[in-house]
Amino acid sequence: MTPIPPALDYVATIEVEVSPTIEIGTTAQGIRRVAPIRGGRVVGPGISGKVLDAGADFQRYPTSDLAYLEANYVLELDDGHRILVENQAIRSADPADLNRMMAGETVDHSRVYFRCVPSLSADDSGPHAWMNRTMFLGTGERLTGGVRIEVFRVR
Template sequence: MAQTPTPPVLDFVATIDVEVSPTIDIGTTAQGIRRVAPIRGGTVTGPGLSGKVLDAGADFQRYPAHDLAFLEANYVLELDDGQRILVENRAMRTADPADLERMMAGETVDPSRVYFRCVPGLSADDSGPHAWMNRTLFLGVGERLATGVRIDVFRVR
């Protein structure tokens, strides 16, 4: 009889709170509704990591169905030790269509009603103290807030 594989272990790395400016609506395209949320700041806190989100980047949003969003956010962290980390985050958010509409309108929705998962890629200077990020896979759980997004990031071990 085949053994059940051992699942990977997840270690908490940090919470990233991203502040965004008002969303720029593109409209309904062949790929669905398209929007862009400029990233304007925020914070990163976690075991051994703290710093800020720089005013650099954006979250490119695609809504191909009434209950589904694909998100691609690219932005930069500046840690308290001066090191900069490039974040390239790919996410999927799905919920009841009414809840997604409320989120798109800037309202807060109970996070237990929303499936929001992501795969953030973290890139650091390969000769610096955070080079380990370049060779690590990360997973995240997101939450849409009134002024931005909160991502809890975990290292896959």
Template sequence: MTQTPTLPEPAAPSGAVTPTPPHLEFLASLAVEVSAPVEVGRTRTGLRRVIPISGGTVTGPELNGRILPAGADFQLITSDTSSDLDARYVIETDDGDRLFVMNAAYRTGSAEDIAALVRGDEVPAERIYFRCCPRFEVSGDRWAWLESTVVIGSGRREPDRVLIDLWRVR
């Protein structure tokens, strides 16, 4: 019987540094007002819904303004417990600039809680995992830094709006 040789554990690279997690800096809170869902129906990838965005507010230490009634959340409920969200909307800043937002999100919870959200019922935020990663397109220089900055968020759904807190990753 041939014995397989035991390989030594790889050595840690010399000068290895313990990674430092990125710093999060609060950017703003969004209160996104939504209208009644438009049900597309069950597709081959899941239940497709479009949630019109009817307005809202943006408040924070760096970013303030309003959400224009020009967008929607294109939802795909992929199972009884999870949803892929793709919201597209426009923020008009207090200084008059407009930012186009593409906000990809993932939302999961128990089958009962997800069904309640789909019906429009209120579900306690702590029972739903709702995270997002918005990207921005801007015109002009004032907000250009948003196009090259990673922003992450945590959301919660209420019957007539979505509340999202955003952080800049430093």
């Protein structure tokens, strides 16, 4: 029997705006930074709304070419419902490109491997309860002042 690979359906694009990054320094786990999340937009075929001024992106740089990112924030959809986003990501690039990104510069996204596994949590009695029972994958792109995440449902 041949395994059936999963397919992906586009759900939404989330553009997250961040404040200047808070530098923690070099720790036993590598360089640590925190980027406060200050707003943004979410737009997709079935949902649209805004990113609330709540949450942060916790960044860990264990090597010069690798970043582990954990972002937690809230979407408020145009229909009034709220979605909690808990996103784990990996970003890898040439050390010079990663340093440019850490300095806030834009790097051509084709030079960066940026993938994520966002978990979306919604009110289980609301219209977006399906998100609680769905796995999502995404691609990311670092922008000046934020991040763009393309979110896909795994079926």
